[in-house]
Amino acid sequence: MLPNTPKNNQPNFFNGSLIDMLDNNDPLIALSYTMPWKTFEDSFASYYSDEGRPAKPIRLMVGLLLFAKTT
Numbered sequence: 001m002l003p004n005t006p007k008n009n010q011p012n013f014f015n016g017s018l019i020d021m022l023d024n025n026d027p028l029i030a031l032s033y034t035m036p037w038k039t040f041e042d043s044f045a046s047y048y049s050d051e052g053r054p055a056k057p058i059r060l061m062v063g064l065l066l067f068a069k070t071t
Contacts, residue, residue, distance in 0.1 A: 032063070 022029055041058045048055055 028067075035062075037062075 019029075024030075037059050040062045044058045044062070048058075
């Protein structure tokens with residue numbers, strides 16, 4: 001089952017966004033902006049079921065695989 005991603009874009013005064021806390025000059029952050037995430041999501045969505053427990057996001061799984069290959 002594909003995960004439901006919240007569409008809440010309203011900023012929270014007490015809990016900042018994670019991306020705001022990270023260093024934008026980090027090479028991995030720069031790489032994440034250049035990745036074709038929509039292409040990965042479209043390619044791997046067929047492997048997810050509509051039934052059962054919600055899965056981890058495709059972006060997380062692809063990112064972990066890429067990170068494991070670089071270390």
